[in-house]
Amino acid sequence: MKKLIYSLFVLFFITSCQNSNLTEKEKFIDNLISQMTIAEKAGQMNQYNGFWDATGPMPEGDYQKKRYNELKNGQVGSMLNVIGVEEIRALQKIAVEETRLGIPLIFGHDVIHGYKTMFPIPLAESSSWDLELMQKSARIAATEASADGLNWTFAPMVDISRDARWGRVMEGAGEDPFLGSLIAKARVRGFQGEDLSEVNTIVACAKHFAGYGFSEAGRDYNTTDFNHYTLHNTIMPPFKAAVDAGVRTFMNSFNTLDEIPATGHKHIQRDILKGDWNFDGFIVSDWGSIDQMIPHGFASNGEHAAELAVIAGSDMDMESSLYVSKLVGLVESGKVNEELLDDAVRRILRVKYELGLFDDPYKYCDQDRSDSELGSEENMMVALDAAKKSIVLLKNDNGLLPLKKQNQKIAIIGQLANDKNSTLGNWRSQVEYNSAVSVVEGMKKYKGNKTIYQKGVDLYYGETNFHNRVKINFKDKSDFGKAKLAAATSDVVIMVLGEEGHQSGEGRSRTNIDLPGLQKELLKEIKKVNKNIVLVVMSGRPLDLTWEDVNIPAIVQAWQLGSKSGDAIAQVLYGDYNPSGKLTMSFPRNVGQVPVYYNFKNTGRPSTSIEQVTNSGYADVENSPLYSFGYGLSYTEFKYSDFEISSSTMTKDSKINASIRVTNTGNYKGEEVVQLYLRDIVGSIARPMKELKGFEKIELNPGESKIVNFEIENSLLEFYSYNNVWESEPGKFHVFIGTDSNVRDHKEFYLTN
Numbered sequence: 001m002k003k004l005i006y007s008l009f010v011l012f013f014i015t016s017c018q019n020s021n022l023t024e025k026e027k028f029i030d031n032l033i034s035q036m037t038i039a040e041k042a043g044q045m046n047q048y049n050g051f052w053d054a055t056g057p058m059p060e061g062d063y064q065k066k067r068y069n070e071l072k073n074g075q076v077g078s079m080l081n082v083i084g085v086e087e088i089r090a091l092q093k094i095a096v097e098e099t100r101l102g103i104p105l106i107f108g109h110d111v112i113h114g115y116k117t118m119f120p121i122p123l124a125e126s127s128s129w130d131l132e133l134m135q136k137s138a139r140i141a142a143t144e145a146s147a148d149g150l151n152w153t154f155a156p157m158v159d160i161s162r163d164a165r166w167g168r169v170m171e172g173a174g175e176d177p178f179l180g181s182l183i184a185k186a187r188v189r190g191f192q193g194e195d196l197s198e199v200n201t202i203v204a205c206a207k208h209f210a211g212y213g214f215s216e217a218g219r220d221y222n223t224t225d226f227n228h229y230t231l232h233n234t235i236m237p238p239f240k241a242a243v244d245a246g247v248r249t250f251m252n253s254f255n256t257l258d259e260i261p262a263t264g265h266k267h268i269q270r271d272i273l274k275g276d277w278n279f280d281g282f283i284v285s286d287w288g289s290i291d292q293m294i295p296h297g298f299a300s301n302g303e304h305a306a307e308l309a310v311i312a313g314s315d316m317d318m319e320s321s322l323y324v325s326k327l328v329g330l331v332e333s334g335k336v337n338e339e340l341l342d343d344a345v346r347r348i349l350r351v352k353y354e355l356g357l358f359d360d361p362y363k364y365c366d367q368d369r370s371d372s373e374l375g376s377e378e379n380m381m382v383a384l385d386a387a388k389k390s391i392v393l394l395k396n397d398n399g400l401l402p403l404k405k406q407n408q409k410i411a412i413i414g415q416l417a418n419d420k421n422s423t424l425g426n427w428r429s430q431v432e433y434n435s436a437v438s439v440v441e442g443m444k445k446y447k448g449n450k451t452i453y454q455k456g457v458d459l460y461y462g463e464t465n466f467h468n469r470v471k472i473n474f475k476d477k478s479d480f481g482k483a484k485l486a487a488a489t490s491d492v493v494i495m496v497l498g499e500e501g502h503q504s505g506e507g508r509s510r511t512n513i514d515l516p517g518l519q520k521e522l523l524k525e526i527k528k529v530n531k532n533i534v535l536v537v538m539s540g541r542p543l544d545l546t547w548e549d550v551n552i553p554a555i556v557q558a559w560q561l562g563s564k565s566g567d568a569i570a571q572v573l574y575g576d577y578n579p580s581g582k583l584t585m586s587f588p589r590n591v592g593q594v595p596v597y598y599n600f601k602n603t604g605r606p607s608t609s610i611e612q613v614t615n616s617g618y619a620d621v622e623n624s625p626l627y628s629f630g631y632g633l634s635y636t637e638f639k640y641s642d643f644e645i646s647s648s649t650m651t652k653d654s655k656i657n658a659s660i661r662v663t664n665t666g667n668y669k670g671e672e673v674v675q676l677y678l679r680d681i682v683g684s685i686a687r688p689m690k691e692l693k694g695f696e697k698i699e700l701n702p703g704e705s706k707i708v709n710f711e712i713e714n715s716l717l718e719f720y721s722y723n724n725v726w727e728s729e730p731g732k733f734h735v736f737i738g739t740d741s742n743v744r745d746h747k748e749f750y751l752t753n
């Protein structure tokens with residue numbers, strides 16, 4: 001390190017006069033780059049997965065030794081999945097003390113919905129529509145991860161997704177670009193904090209750039225097919241929002257778009273992201289995605305793949321080993337201009353500099369912090385709050401919920417009710433196994449009632465983990481009888497059914513999105529003996545709940561809610577928290593309806609009933625989803641009235657105020673997400689039937705009412721038009737304000753020139 005600092009000091013001195021316009025940061029980086037060999041530059045662009053227990057014996061085996069030598073030779077710039085202060089310190093020491101230039105490593109990990117304190121999976125948390133809360137949970141995740149040595153997370157995933165078959169919907173914020181953009185900003189701000197050089201902040205990563213959420217037929221890693229208006233109007237906004245919020249890294253994606261693998265897509269990476277949007281952080285490839293351009297049929301071999309990726313603007317190679325092995329040759333042969341490497345390295349060093357790694361490469365390696373800051377009670381309380389706010393009440397006939405607190409016999413049925421692991425969600429690698437509060441535990445805290453638990457049926461068997469398929473039970477019904485008996489002798493039955501936490505997530509696409517295994521059969525059997533059923537659905541995606549909607553009186557969507565899951569569910573079921581979540585992704589009537597989303601285009605033959613034959617509808621189900629975007633019930637009722645807009649015309653420079661009175665007409669205090677939608681009636685391209693353009697979450701006591709105001713200004717009317725620019729177009733607009741995206745009542749205004 002001393003060696004490096006001395007030589008840098010000399011270089012600073014010599015060059016500072018020449019570079020007087022550059023900031024200290026850029027001068028430092030330029031000077032460092034000027035000392036680097038091509039191999040060292042390629043090294044900075046190389047990221048390896050943890051390959052060796054650095055606090056244990058020397059690496060064994062050719063592959064590990066090769067990587068170890070590369071690390072010592074300054075040919076590794078970053079590592080992922082190295083966990084814990086001691087491991088990270090040991091590897092950082094090699095980079096800093098044994099390499100020629102002593103450039104520190106940046107350590108990345110998928111800190112997606114918590115680290116030791118687990119928050120709801122992102123799709124669930126987005127249902128809270130509570131941006132402050134999402135920023136806070138990302139802040140806590142960053143505090144915990146940084147206390148454990150990490151300084152970079154591969155989050156947030158800001159992919160818009162409309163297809164519940166795609167397992168990764170759990171990691172995003174649903175189907176809407178407006179809400180998705182606000183959530184992207186909140187999460188980036190949460191992870192990165194005010195100042196990246198603070199020890200409790202980490203670098204965020206907007207992923208997956210771009211279009212990954214549109215994988216055909218919901219099959220993970222599949223190709224995509226969408227037009228460039230969809231790219232700009234639907235897919236790009238959350239990425240742009242992340243840039244506006246100061247995100248320092250991007251990850252590209254596995255899919256092709258416009259038939260070109262995203263990793264080799266020069267237009268989106270260089271022209272849009274680094275060009276139009278002025279992004280000066282760096283882009284990491286997704287795992288092996290440079291190498292995967294070969295099977296895509298886009299690159300003929302590893303050398304070609306590295307060449308295409310670096311030219312397209314992929315700055316860091318996650319686990320393909322192609323930059324480290326091919327870039328030197330590519331530069332020497334003249335196929336790749338060394339300036340491209342300089343640009344990539346400059347971006348990477350910039351982020352390392354901003355983290356303060358050049359001042360203190362071990363700043364995140366503080367065992368005391370790690371011992372004291374992970375999973376604190378305070379953090380757990382935020383996880384509980386987030387879990388409660390993420391729950392969506394889908395149905396509640398005859399006020400079955402909230403449950404009475406005294407003298408009730410309650411049967412709790414379903415393997416997931418007693419599961420302390422599944423609800424920790426998909427990205428749960430650092431959390432203690434079986435550490436979540438189960439539903440059974442949460443419910444037992446209410447002592448006034450008698451609870452009895454019966455599994456009823458195994459949803460899955462064996463161990464579940466990130467790399468294996470969850471083994472679903474399709475055979476063993478031997479516990480049905482005991483569950484039926486418990487249900488028959490109870491006042492109310494709580495059925496906790498759904499997916500295991502590893503049934504959604506990466507590589508977890510499903511063609512059937514019913515309740516998996518024998519769970520539905522069990523539900524039907526239980527219904528024969530007791531109709532007072534509350535179905536608590538734990539899932540990482542919207543499931544097909546059409547049968548349940550018809551047959552079960554109360555349905556609670558409880559996702560995978562993290563560490564405090566069972567407490568949150570119990571508090572909602574007992575009414576100590578009045579549910580306020582609203583869906584951010586439509587629930588289809590059946591899998592044949594996907595992709596289904598609220599902001600669709602009208603078509604030339606819109607359908608209003610299944611009886612219409614030559615209209616754009618189905619013969620068997622309506623076009624509308626079972627539960628729409630923005631939908632979610634409360635134990636209380638909200639009445640909307642006095643809808644007004646301040647003017648029926650506006651110009652690009654003026655504003656219109658839209659207001660509505662919301663009254664709590666029920667018996668419980670409750671929160672409501674009041675939603676503003678706009679429709680642009682005629683455009684240079686066909687426009688969506690409705691687009692969310694604002695919302696406010698309000699809390700009202702019974703009998704209380706509040707006027708909610710929204711300001712409509714030109715920026716809300718803009719879209720990526722036929723002219724290939726963001727602009728508004730004069731004409732007629734409809735304004736809707738309501739409780740969900742089904743709202744029909746509207747006012748009209750004109751945008752004039």
Ligand code: NOJ
Pocket residue numbers: 110154207286287506
């Ligand atoms: C592949 C996933 O697509 C990406 O989201 C994740 O960050 C990387 N693996 C690293 O684990």
